[in-house]
Amino acid sequence: MASLPKAITDLVGVFERLPGIGPKSATRLVFYLVNAPESFAKNFSQNLLDLKSKIKICEKCYGVSETEICSICADKSRDNHTIWVVERAIEVVALENVGGLKGVYHVLGGLVNPLDHVGPEDIRINELIERLKEMEDDKEIEVVLAVSPTMEGEATSMYIKKKIDSLEKNIKVTRIGSGLPIGADLEFADQATLSRSMENRRRL
Numbered sequence: 001m002a003s004l005p006k007a008i009t010d011l012v013g014v015f016e017r018l019p020g021i022g023p024k025s026a027t028r029l030v031f032y033l034v035n036a037p038e039s040f041a042k043n044f045s046q047n048l049l050d051l052k053s054k055i056k057i058c059e060k061c062y063g064v065s066e067t068e069i070c071s072i073c074a075d076k077s078r079d080n081h082t083i084w085v086v087e088r089a090i091e092v093v094a095l096e097n098v099g100g101l102k103g104v105y106h107v108l109g110g111l112v113n114p115l116d117h118v119g120p121e122d123i124r125i126n127e128l129i130e131r132l133k134e135m136e137d138d139k140e141i142e143v144v145l146a147v148s149p150t151m152e153g154e155a156t157s158m159y160i161k162k163k164i165d166s167l168e169k170n171i172k173v174t175r176i177g178s179g180l181p182i183g184a185d186l187e188f189a190d191q192a193t194l195s196r197s198m199e200n201r202r203r204l
Helices: 006-016 024-033 038-052 089-098 125-133 151-166 191-199
Strands: 079-086 103-107 143-146 171-175
Touching: 006 024, 006 171, 024 038, 079 089, 089 103, 103 125, 125 143, 125 151, 143 151, 151 171
Parallel strands: 079 103, 079 143, 143 171
Antiparallel strands: none
């Protein structure tokens, strides 16, 4: 790598920081850009700049949007009494692709993971609890914990359940059910598996 021009090695280093991209893949991508038309490189760089300047975090669910409130939260036909709690915004896309889901979302931004020094205060659990406190008890609220069935996901789910139970409100807490094996990543599950998991959610 030392014999390559600095502009190439610098960009290879940038691509290596992306999830799932190793040195070989990063080098391949950079050489693709080297040989691509200049117009492609300009469009690519502009799209990256637009990503940072135009994409916002929804003030209500913490998903991604081009407006302060995302289209899902702004949709009055959605069932605001059913909140699907996910780890990352990309999982909102995965669940929406299944189709037929009428609830809304809450993006935690991570999972409780003591080994990585991530505690409950480091993700958006308190924001979820505050959101639930503000909701009227005109009908039962369901919180669906749709996080990956890993050790971190289970620990996060149990912590959230404990916090919700302390509210003494009419809230049913469920967990996505069979269909996802232990250790599976929700993001990479196929639509049929996700659909079964959503239908078979269990009460905690």
